[in-house]
Amino acid sequence: xRRRMMRRLLRVCAVCLKEFLGCFQVYVTxxxxxxxxxxxxxxxxxxVLVGISGGPSSCALLHLIQEGLSQRAHKKLRFxxxxxxxxxxxxxxxxxxxxxxxxxxxHSLLRQSGFPYHLCQLADSxxxxxxxxxxxxxxxxxxxxxxxxxxxxxxxxSNPVEGDKGDVEISGQDENCCDLIEMNREAxxxxxxxxxxxxxxxxxxxxxxxxxHRLLLEFARQHGYSKVMLGNTGSQxxxxxxxxxxxxxxxxxxxxxxxxxxxxxxMMFLRPLRDFSSKEIAxxxxxxxxxxxxxxxxxxxxxxxxxxxxxxxxxxxxxxAEYPSTVSNIMRTxxxxxxSSAVDLESHCALCQGPLDTxxxxxxxxxxxxxSLEISTMGKTxxxxxxxxxxxxxxxxxxxxxxxxxxxxxxxCCGKSDGSCRSSTQxxxxxxxxxxxxxxxxxxxxxxxxxDVNSLPEFVMKDVAWRNRRSVMKAEIQDFLLDDR
Amino acid sequence: MPLPICIEFGGGAELLFGKxxxxxxxxxxxxxxxxxxxxxxxxxxxxxxxxPELFIQGETVRPGILVLVNDADWELMGELAYNIxxxxxxxxxxxxxxx
Numbered sequence: 131x132r133r134r135m136m137r138r139l140l141r142v143c144a145v146c147l148k149e150f151l152g153c154f155q156v157y158v159t160x161x162x163x164x165x166x167x168x169x170x171x172x173x174x175x176x177x178v179l180v181g182i183s184g185g186p187s188s189c190a191l192l193h194l195i196q197e198g199l200s201q202r203a204h205k206k207l208r209f210x211x212x213x214x215x216x217x218x219x220x221x222x223x224x225x226x227x228x229x230x231x232x233x234x235x236x237h238s239l240l241r242q243s244g245f246p247y248h249l250c251q252l253a254d255s256x257x258x259x260x261x262x263x264x265x266x267x268x269x270x271x272x273x274x275x276x277x278x279x280x281x282x283x284x285x286x287x288s289n290p291v292e293g294d295k296g297d298v299e300i301s302g303q304d305e306n307c308c309d310l311i312e313m314n315r316e317a318x319x320x321x322x323x324x325x326x327x328x329x330x331x332x333x334x335x336x337x338x339x340x341x342x343h344r345l346l347l348e349f350a351r352q353h354g355y356s357k358v359m360l361g362n363t364g365s366q367x368x369x370x371x372x373x374x375x376x377x378x379x380x381x382x383x384x385x386x387x388x389x390x391x392x393x394x395x396x397m398m399f400l401r402p403l404r405d406f407s408s409k410e411i412a413x414x415x416x417x418x419x420x421x422x423x424x425x426x427x428x429x430x431x432x433x434x435x436x437x438x439x440x441x442x443x444x445x446x447x448x449x450x451a452e453y454p455s456t457v458s459n460i461m462r463t464x465x466x467x468x469x470s471s472a473v474d475l476e477s478h479c480a481l482c483q484g485p486l487d488t489x490x491x492x493x494x495x496x497x498x499x500x501x502s503l504e505i506s507t508m509g510k511t512x513x514x515x516x517x518x519x520x521x522x523x524x525x526x527x528x529x530x531x532x533x534x535x536x537x538x539x540x541x542x543c544c545g546k547s548d549g550s551c552r553s554s555t556q557x558x559x560x561x562x563x564x565x566x567x568x569x570x571x572x573x574x575x576x577x578x579x580x581x582d583v584n585s586l587p588e589f590v591m592k593d594v595a596w597r598n599r600r601s602v603m604k605a606e607i608q609d610f611l612l613d614d615r
Numbered sequence: 616m617p618l619p620i621c622i623e624f625g626g627g628a629e630l631l632f633g634k635x636x637x638x639x640x641x642x643x644x645x646x647x648x649x650x651x652x653x654x655x656x657x658x659x660x661x662x663x664x665x666x667p668e669l670f671i672q673g674e675t676v677r678p679g680i681l682v683l684v685n686d687a688d689w690e691l692m693g694e695l696a697y698n699i700x701x702x703x704x705x706x707x708x709x710x711x712x713x714x
Contacts (some may be wrong), residue, residue, distance in 0.1 A: 207679075366712065409681055430713040439712070
């Protein structure tokens with residue numbers, strides 16, 4: 131219905147281009163406002179972190195927010211945006227020159243917006259502690275700000291039109307921008323090694339996405355944002371939905387494509403552009419002459435089958451060209467999907483924060499896969515166990531498994547038998563099986579592709595250790611626990 | 616006489632054309648009038664630097680690449696059959712992820 135209206139709109143308006151531009155502007159603005167207003171999720175004065183990649187959809191999002199907040203807007207938007215750019219130049223191996231050009235352009239884009247903004251690097255997500263310290267020194271900055279200026283400037287950089295103070299900070303940020311590459315050499319190296327060890331491009335894309343999500347989450351938490359806004363368009367989300375299903379992330383497909391992603395209880399990810407097609411966004415950018423920054427991806431200039439996502443995209447856009455309702459059909463179908471979101475911390479994937487989908491019955495495909503994996507690595511496993519001398523070759527798989535866990539639990543316990551392992555500071559290396567237990571099916575595939583599962587980011591390993599300590603403790607006090615039932 | 620037009624690329628499509636976004640070109644003399652279909656063939660032979668299959672599929676552009684003629688969607692202008700006028704501005708924008 132709406133589509134047909136739009137069609138008619140287009141035909142009428144094509145007669146007079148000026149009229150058309152006016153109509154189109156009203157149409158886009160209305161749709162954007164409706165998406166935000168309808169759900170009533172964004173409250174007045176709320177701090178919202180807006181993820182800006184520099185690509186077409188985030189440029190359009192930024193522009194729409196600017197328009198919505200400006201005085202001339204009919205019904206003003208009332209939230210307080212803060213922008214974040216995550217530098218991923220390293221993922222695609224951009225040369226230093228290209229990288230600098232991109233960063234400079236992004237920087238000027240963000241500065242012109244007049245909103246507080248942050249620049250950070252994808253590699254920062256590997257060392258969240260470091261992000262904390264980095265943020266701390268930035269928020270010291272902002273603490274001074276807060277005292278001297280109005281309550282609005284809580285962030286690292288403030289609006290350039292606000293006078294001397296703003297200028298000083300911007301010059302600081304300029305250095306920051308250029309130093310960005312030097313600053314995180316170590317994390318960068320680690321990141322390159324991890325990314326390099328993942329064999330397939332699909333796996334790399336998944337990994338990068340998980341890190342990006344985690345970094346956004348952490349950043350928003352530490353800077354007091356309560357929502358994160360992303361610029362995914364409907365076309366992108368339709369591709370995402372099908373990709374998720376084909377990479378074994380069906381459980382998260384609904385979350386990944388919904389307007390509000392509530393996988394984390396304390397943070398909500400919003401996608402206000404999900405009702406737009408990429409074409410509409412491109413038209414909007416062209417209409418407003420918005421200069422977006424081109425960010426290459428892992429599959430740029432690649433074959434159609436370079437990754438699962440790329441192949442799915444070719445499929446969806448190909449279908450869309452012939453049947454214009456393809457994307458909206460996929461999205462409407464996706465809306466009907468629902469996965470019960472778990473509240474328990476331990477039932478979340480340690481890497482992607484999605485719900486854990488691996489707690490399934492004996493006769494499931496996953497169990498069958500696990501079984502065949504065990505069978506095929508049996509020779510090796512048994513050999514190891516024999517050397518350790520705590521298992522006989524005749525043990526069944528189940529026993530093997532449980533013994534394995536117990537054995538590792540002992541390692542985790544920092545050697546003290548009084549159960550004070552919670553205070554243990556050293557991070558021992560957990561067993562591969564233990565790590566995999568904390569991951570969802572999709573992330574397991576990624577982790578299995580890596581040379582060494584233990585080279586997963588630090589935050590994952592910490593989570594693994596934490597969960598392990600918890601389960602050990604729980605087992606210890608099991609006899610004293612009251613049953614809920 | 617030659618037909619001067621302006622061809623622009625965006626969203627990553629410029630990578631296939633020597634990373635240059637704006638091209639001022641003169642289409643060579645031709646008996647019949649120039650249509651977009653002719654233009655695509657001409658671009659493929661004269662402008663496209665690499666990987667033609669990433670820009671052209673069959674006779675038309677690859678799905679996901681938006682074509683704008685003087686800021687209007689080419690679907691409104693008759694797609695491949697549109698007769699190119701002098702000083703037209705034709706924009707190719709890739710809406711695909713990563714160009």
